[in-house]
Amino acid sequence: MLVIITSQDDTNNLYGSPSYNGRQYVLGKESLNSGLPTRQQLQDFFLCIYRNSFIKELAFSSIEINDEFGGSIIEGLSGHRSLEKLHISNGVLGGMGCKAIGNILTHPLSKLKDLDLPNCYLDNKNFGILCDALSGNSTIKRLNFTRNKRITSTGWQSLSDVIGHPNCKLAKLSLKSTNLNDESIVMLGSSISSSSLKALDLSFNRNISRAGWQWLINRLSQNINIMSLGLIENSIDDLSVAALANIGNLKFLDLSFCHFFTPMGFWPFFNALQRRGIQLTKLDISGINIDNEGAAALGSLLNNMSTLRTLQMSNMSISGHNFTSQQWRTLFTTLLDSNLDLVKLHLGANNIDDEGIRLLTRVLLTMSSLRYLNLGDNREATPIGWLELSTYLQSPTCVLKELDLDDNNINDDAVVSFARALTSNKTLENLSLDECAEEDDNGEMNELITERGWEAVATLLCNKTSILDTHNSNHILNWLNTFVLPDDVISYLELNKNEDKAEVTRQKILQSHFSTDDNLQELLHMELEMMPSVISWIGRPAHTNWKGTNVSGLSTMFNLLKRVPDLFDSSPQKKRSGAGKRSVMYDNS
Numbered sequence: 001m002l003v004i005i006t007s008q009d010d011t012n013n014l015y016g017s018p019s020y021n022g023r024q025y026v027l028g029k030e031s032l033n034s035g036l037p038t039r040q041q042l043q044d045f046f047l048c049i050y051r052n053s054f055i056k057e058l059a060f061s062s063i064e065i066n067d068e069f070g071g072s073i074i075e076g077l078s079g080h081r082s083l084e085k086l087h088i089s090n091g092v093l094g095g096m097g098c099k100a101i102g103n104i105l106t107h108p109l110s111k112l113k114d115l116d117l118p119n120c121y122l123d124n125k126n127f128g129i130l131c132d133a134l135s136g137n138s139t140i141k142r143l144n145f146t147r148n149k150r151i152t153s154t155g156w157q158s159l160s161d162v163i164g165h166p167n168c169k170l171a172k173l174s175l176k177s178t179n180l181n182d183e184s185i186v187m188l189g190s191s192i193s194s195s196s197l198k199a200l201d202l203s204f205n206r207n208i209s210r211a212g213w214q215w216l217i218n219r220l221s222q223n224i225n226i227m228s229l230g231l232i233e234n235s236i237d238d239l240s241v242a243a244l245a246n247i248g249n250l251k252f253l254d255l256s257f258c259h260f261f262t263p264m265g266f267w268p269f270f271n272a273l274q275r276r277g278i279q280l281t282k283l284d285i286s287g288i289n290i291d292n293e294g295a296a297a298l299g300s301l302l303n304n305m306s307t308l309r310t311l312q313m314s315n316m317s318i319s320g321h322n323f324t325s326q327q328w329r330t331l332f333t334t335l336l337d338s339n340l341d342l343v344k345l346h347l348g349a350n351n352i353d354d355e356g357i358r359l360l361t362r363v364l365l366t367m368s369s370l371r372y373l374n375l376g377d378n379r380e381a382t383p384i385g386w387l388e389l390s391t392y393l394q395s396p397t398c399v400l401k402e403l404d405l406d407d408n409n410i411n412d413d414a415v416v417s418f419a420r421a422l423t424s425n426k427t428l429e430n431l432s433l434d435e436c437a438e439e440d441d442n443g444e445m446n447e448l449i450t451e452r453g454w455e456a457v458a459t460l461l462c463n464k465t466s467i468l469d470t471h472n473s474n475h476i477l478n479w480l481n482t483f484v485l486p487d488d489v490i491s492y493l494e495l496n497k498n499e500d501k502a503e504v505t506r507q508k509i510l511q512s513h514f515s516t517d518d519n520l521q522e523l524l525h526m527e528l529e530m531m532p533s534v535i536s537w538i539g540r541p542a543h544t545n546w547k548g549t550n551v552s553g554l555s556t557m558f559n560l561l562k563r564v565p566d567l568f569d570s571s572p573q574k575k576r577s578g579a580g581k582r583s584v585m586y587d588n589s
Contacts, residue, residue: 027063027070039069050076059087065097074100078107085114093117098126102133110139118146118174124155131158136165142172146201149179156184164191173197176230177204182212193219201230203254210260213240221246228252232284238265245272251279256286256312263291270297274304284312286346295327299334306339312346314374325353325380332359341369348376348404354385364392371399376406376432383448386414393428394421402430406481410436415453419460422474432481447484454486461492464512475504494548503543507551514538514556535560 028039037045049055058077065071074097077083086104093101101117104110122130122145134140145151145159163170173192180188185208192200200220202208208216213236220226227249236258242265244253266288273280290298302308316323328351336359352360352375364370375389386408392398410433422428437445461477463469478496480489495504526534538553538560 025063026067027065027073028067042073046073046076050080053081055080056082057085057087058083060089060091062090063088064092064094065100066092066094067096071096071100075103078104079109080104080111081109082111084111085116086112087114087116088120089116089118091120093120093122093126095126095129098122098129102129105130105133105137105140113139114142114144115140116142116144117148118144120148121150122148122155123150124152124158127151127155128158131155131162134162136167137162138167138169140170143170144172144174145178146174146176147178149177151178153181153184153187156180157187160187160191163188163195163197169196171196172199172228174201174230175205176201176232179207180205181207182209182215185212185216189216189219193222195223196225197223198225199228199252200226201228203230203232203234205234208235210235210237210240213237214243217243217247221248223247224249226250230254231258233257235260237261241265241269242272245269245276245278248276248278252282253280254282254284255288256284257315258288261288263289263294266290266294267297270294270301274301279307280305281307282310283308284310284346286312287315290316290323290327292327292330295323295331296334299331302335302340303338306341308340309342309369310344311342312344314346314348314350317349317351323350325351325356328352328356329359332356332363335363336366338363338366341367343369344372345370346372346374347378348374348406350378351380352378353380354382354388357381357385358388361388361392365395365397368397368399372402373400374404376404376408378408382409383411383414386410387417389414390417390421393418393425394423398425399427400425401427402432403428404432405436406432407435409438409448411448412450412453412456415449416456419456422460422477423472425474426476428477430479430481431477434481434483436482449482449484451486454489458486458488458492461489461496462508462512467509467513470509470512471505473505473508475501475508491549497547498543500543503540506537506540507549510538510551510553510556511549514553514559515551 025036028042029036030038049058065074077086086101088097088101101115104112105115117130127145127148134143162168163173175188180202185205213234217236217240220229221243226247228251229244229247230252232254233256236255237260241255241261244250244255285298302311313323340363347360357375357378364373386405393400415433418431433449435445436448438448440446457480460474463473475496478493480493485493492508495507498504535557538556540553543550
């Protein structure tokens with residue numbers, strides 16, 4: 001069970017201040033006409049939390065703890081029978097709050113495994129209180145101190161002592177955007193290199209120099225436990241990248257938007273990974289600089305990475321780091337005979353052209369596990385190129401659940417082709433076609449998908465040509481991200497969100513073929529022997545927790561009764577008189 005507690009009107013962003021109607025919300029503060037709970041109400045509510053043995057996660061957002069009452073509310077969680085994760089984000093943890101959390105951590109019955117405190121304005125003093133409580137702790141497995149930028153080397157030395165303690169069993173540590181510098185990274189690196197850490201995220205720490213990164217990565221290569229590294233947007237250069245290949249058990253690596261290493265450093269890195277046989281399962285190299293030689297080396301590496309499940313290569317065409325259309329064609333050609341079988345592939349905001357889409361489609365046809373594909377913002381491809389993707393969408397190997405095609409040159413022809421391809425698709429749930437538009441001579445953006453395209457989508461979701469066509473329509477697709485959608489498409493998508501696909505099919509048939517007295521002809525011409533089953537199917541009770549329109553079959557049964565009352569007459573004479581009839585006869589009058 002997860003319980004989330006947040007201030008109302010929470011307007012804070014990732015780097016902003018927590019607020020309640022423009023002010024910080026102090027836990028337990030009472031004021032007239034504020035809508036805040038009274039202290040007695042808070043005590044009663046938390047008393048229920050203390051006694052509930054099913055709560056495993058508790059999350060606070062935008063809450064300040066600065067007095068004894070707020071501290072006591074948090075401290076009451078000490079020794080909770082089931083609490084495993086405590087998350088307090090975008091708030092202010094004063095000394096009282098940190099002391100209360102410390103008491104939770106040191107309680108002999110504590111089951112807490114995850115402590116998340118992102119953006120809590122921790123300083124050295126309060127951070128030291130937490131580290132004192134963490135010292136010698138053997139239950140905490142994950143710590144998150146993201147965006148706590150007021151901690152300096154003194155505080156990081158305290159955390160280093162925690163990590164270096166022989167009882168420490170910490171497996172995941174996130175220190176994203178914490179203003180770490182060379183001095184603090186040396187303090188932490190010494191203990192991390194011999195720790196039990198498996199996952200470390202140091203993204204957005206731009207104050208660490210290139211020399212600092214070289215030192216740290218060389219130390220990390222001594223830790224046989226490290227499997228995951230997050231290094232987004234840092235000053236990592238060619239020497240640091242080369243050293244990453246020495247981390248022998250690395251599975252997850254995020255190097256996105258690290259602009260300080262060059263193709264000259266990336267090429268040997270790829271080759272070193274291949275030579276050492278390191279089997280990554282997730283690789284993010286979005287927004288980095290790769291030339292033709294680097295692209296060939298990457299293709300060769302990917303060819304042999306049968307374990308890779310997530311590949312992110314978005315924003316490869318940013319200024320000064322252009323991964324050209326030709327390089328994409330080279331990469332995709334290299335992958336045509338590969339063993340690559342991804343689950344997620346991100347290729348958004350790139351220079352993939354029509355030929356690139358054609359080659360990529362051939363690569364996708366060799367994959368049998370791909371669930372998520374992002375090709376948004378590839379404006380080099382024309383509507384003709386996007387038609388190629390239909391080949392993949394109708395393939396038996398296509399098991400996509402999400403497809404992102406935002407901000408592309410996709411017009412009615414491409415959408416009609418997609419709709420035809422998706423008729424037999426039983427997996428795709430989310431399709432994003434937002435901002436598929438082109439600029440006219442006056443600088444206005446005009447939608448490329450018009451009524452003709454949306455009619456094709458509506459037919460895909462509910463083909464009204466016959467009952468059989470409606471039955472065989474697509475009942476899986478339930479989300480289309482775009483600003484303009486016709487009402488009927490919205491209605492069908494809402495229906496498709498329901499898990500009971502048999503009932504979804506029934507609803508579409510009832511709404512399309514039996515909703516009025518005038519469209520009962522197909523039903524009335526059915527063979528008599530089928531009618532009991534059909535009537536039972538029509539009169540099925542309505543579902544609870546249903547999403548979208550829920551049409552009862554009772555009105556259809558009433559219209560049928562008016563047309564053919566003999567069907568509902570159970571007398572022996574009527575049964576005998578109806579024997580031998582093959583269809584239901586009715587009077588048009």
